[in-house]
Amino acid sequence: xxxxxxxxxxxxxxxAGSLCEELLEGLTATPKCTSPKFxxxxxxxxxxxxxxxxxxxxxxxxxxxxxxxAAADIAEVVGRDATLIELGSGASRKVRLxxxxxxxxxxxxxxxxxxxxxxxxxxLAVDYPWLEVHAACADFTRPMAWPxxxxxxxxxxxxxxxxxxxxxxxxxxxFLKGLARLLPAGxxxxxxxDLIKDRAILDAAxxxxxxxxxxxxxxxxxxLRHEFxxxxxxxxxxxxxxxxxxxxxxxxxxxxxxDQAIRVAGERVEFDAGESLHTESSxxxxxxGFRELAGRAGFEPRAHWTDRDSLFCIHYxxxxx
Numbered sequence: 001x002x003x004x005x006x007x008x009x010x011x012x013x014x015x016a017g018s019l020c021e022e023l024l025e026g027l028t029a030t031p032k033c034t035s036p037k038f039x040x041x042x043x044x045x046x047x048x049x050x051x052x053x054x055x056x057x058x059x060x061x062x063x064x065x066x067x068x069x070a071a072a073d074i075a076e077v078v079g080r081d082a083t084l085i086e087l088g089s090g091a092s093r094k095v096r097l098x099x100x101x102x103x104x105x106x107x108x109x110x111x112x113x114x115x116x117x118x119x120x121x122x123x124l125a126v127d128y129p130w131l132e133v134h135a136a137c138a139d140f141t142r143p144m145a146w147p148x149x150x151x152x153x154x155x156x157x158x159x160x161x162x163x164x165x166x167x168x169x170x171x172x173x174x175f176l177k178g179l180a181r182l183l184p185a186g187x188x189x190x191x192x193x194d195l196i197k198d199r200a201i202l203d204a205a206x207x208x209x210x211x212x213x214x215x216x217x218x219x220x221x222x223x224l225r226h227e228f229x230x231x232x233x234x235x236x237x238x239x240x241x242x243x244x245x246x247x248x249x250x251x252x253x254x255x256x257x258x259d260q261a262i263r264v265a266g267e268r269v270e271f272d273a274g275e276s277l278h279t280e281s282s283x284x285x286x287x288x289g290f291r292e293l294a295g296r297a298g299f300e301p302r303a304h305w306t307d308r309d310s311l312f313c314i315h316y317x318x319x320x321x
Contacts, residue, residue, distance in 0.1 A: 002294075004121075004122050004125035004126065004133065005118065005121045005122055005125050005133050005134065005135050005138075006132075006133070006134045006135070006149070007017050007118065007134075007135050007137070008134065008135065008136040008137070008138075008147040009114075009136075009137050010136050010137060010138035010144055010147075014276050020022035020212060020228055020265050020305075020313060021263075023038065023224075023228065023264065023265075024037065024264060024267055027264060027267075027269045027277070028269060030201050031276070031278060032271075032275070032276070032277045032278065033277065033278040034220065034277060034278075034279050035141070036166045036269070036279065036280040037112055037139065037141060038069045038220055038223065038231065039216065039217075039219070039220055039223075039279070040111075040112055040113045040116075041113065041219075041221070041253060042113060042115050042116055043219055044113075044216060044219050044220070044223065045113045045116040045221075046116075047212060047215055047216040047219055048215075048216060050212045051208070051212050051213050051216055052136065052281070054210060054212055054213075055159060055208075056204040056205050056207075056208045056209070057201070057205050057208060057213075058201065058205055058311055058312070059161065059162050059192075059194055059205070059311075059312055060094075060161065062114070062307050062309075062311050062312040063094060063160060063161065063162075063192050063208060063312050063314065064093070064094055064097070065307060066306065066307055066312060066313075066314050067094055067097040067098065067314065068097055069129065069194070069305075070285075070305040070314070071097045071098065071100070071101035071102075071103055072097045072248070073102065073130075073303075073305070074098065074102070074190065074303075074305070074314075074316065075098075075101040075102045075103075076247055077302060077303050077316055078102060078156055078190070078316065079102075079153075079186055080103055080104070081103075081104065081105045081152060081153045082102065082104045082105065082152050082153060082154055082155070082156040082188075083104060083106045083107075083108065083150045083151065083152030083153075083154065083155045083156065084098060084099070084104040084106070084107050084108070084152075084156055084180065085106060085110065085146065085155055085156065085157045085158065086107070086108070086109050086110065086157075086158045086160070087108075087110050087140050087157055087158065087159045087163075088110070088111055088140070088159065088160075088161065088163050094160050094161075095107070095124075095158060095160075096124075096127075098158065098190075101123075104131070104152060104156075105132065105150045105151040105152035105153070106131070106132045106133075106134065106150050106151040107121075107124065107128075107131055107132070107133050107134065108133045108134040108135070108136060108146070108147065108150060108231060109121045109124070109133075109136070110133070110135075110136045110138050110140050110144075111135075111137065111138075112137070112138070112139050112140075113136045114266055117134070117135050117137055118135060119300075121133050121134075121135040122292045124198045128318065129304075132150075132151050134147060134150060137233060140176065144182075144291065145156040145182070146182060154184060154186055154187050154188075155182075155183055155187045155188075156182070156187065156188040156189070156190065157179060157187075157188070157189045157190070157191075158189075158191075158200065159189065159190070159191045159192065160190075160191075160192040160271065161192055162192050162193060162282065162312070163192075164176075164191055164192075164193060164283075165193070165194055165249070165281075165282040165283040165284065165285075166281065166282060166283075167283070168281070168283070169283060169293060171296050172207075172272055172283070172293060173293055173296055174297075176189075176293070176297030176298070176299065177296060177297045177298060179297075180297055180299060180319050183319040184319065185320065185321045186318065186319065187316045187318070187319045188302075188318050188319065189299060189313070189315075189316070189319075190264040190313070190314060190316050191315050191317075192312065192313075192314050193285050193287075193290050193312070193313050193314070193315060194250055194282065194283075194287065194311075194312055195254035195284060195285065195286065195287070195306070195310055195311060195312060195313055196286055197284070197311060198282045199243040199245060201311075201321065202243040202250055203241070203242060203243050204282070205250075206241035206242075206250050206252065206282075207241050213252075214238075215237035217239045217241075217252055217254060217279055218234050218237065218239060218254065220254065221234040221237060221254065222234060226262060228264055228265060229264075229265070230262060230263065230264040230265075231262060231263040231264075231299065232262040232263075232264075233260075236256060236257050236258065236260055237254040237255060237256055237277075238254070238255050238257060238297055239252070239255075240252070240253045240254075240255050240276065241253070246282075247283075248283055248284050248285070249281045249282060249283040250280075250281065250282040250284075251278060251280070251281055251283065252279050252281075252282075253276035253277060253278050253279060254276060254277045254280075255274060255275070255276045255279075256271035256272065256273060256274065256276070257273065258273045259271070259272055259273050287304060287306070287313055290313070290315060291315070293305075294315065294317050298319065298320060299317035299318065299319060299320065300317065300320045301316075301317055302316045302317065302318050302321075303315075303316045314320075
């Protein structure tokens with residue numbers, strides 16, 4: 001056990017085989033695809049943090065501004081002495097605004113990137129010595145359970161960064177249903193949702209001039225080389241991101257520059273020139289549309305907060321019986 005953080009390892013190394021199977025299933029599908037969770041090795045987490053600092057990438061600064069302006073109101077709606085559970089904790093910057101306003105009894109950070117998770121939760125434990133800090137290394141897109149021994153009157157999950165948009169609407173509903181099963185009646189969910197907007201804003205956000213998003217996307221191939229012993233040359237692919245208006249989603253792809261074959265875990269995967277690997281989707285919602293989806297998943301919409309330009313929205317949902 002860490003001297004500052006109570007660590008719960010729910011993502012043991014023996015799961016590497018199933019991760020590899022999942023990866024190969026996507027690479028051999030038609031069209032080829034991978035889950036966004038494969039982005040997040042240590043370098044991928046660092047690059048995503050860098051994306052959030054780019055001027056074109058509005059979601060992070062907009063969500064932070066909403067949290068800053070609404071923190072007191074959120075604390076009043078949610079109540080004190082909760083167990084605050086951050087899903088995909090990353091650098092845990094936004095949650096600080098909630099910690100200071102809500103003063104929860106306990107904080108649990110959940111992330112798939114073990115080293116990054118421990119670094120961020122240790123910083124929180126140092127900066128908030130009054131706070132009981134836990135860290136769970138887990139893939140929260142799969143069935144899981146809250147660790148035992150968490151202080152607090154009731155759990156309130158925090159899912160920031162519009163990560164809910166990485167699921168298809170059907171997957172998002174299933175994910176929320178699974179989360180609802182983990183929460184007791186009266187438990188809550190604060191979730192950041194990116195709103196439908198002008199496509200020029202969206203296209204720019206995922207094609208920053210500094211090329212950080214491109215590096216983030218291409219780092220997936222580096223991770224395949226390092227962790228899955230893949231035979232692949234990252235310079236043989238390019239980053240492509242665009243807004244698919246008919247599906248209300250941003251799509252990110254790695255496009256093969258020429259006919260080539262890569263090898264992952266002994267399996268040969270062929271790419272034609274111009275063929276792409278679909279690495280991420282980011283769905284955008286209207287406020288009413290997301291509230292309707294949450295209702296089907298077993299949540300009652302209680303409140304929401306948005307910015308004056310209606311770029312982003314934070315919803316507070318409560319688990320109903």
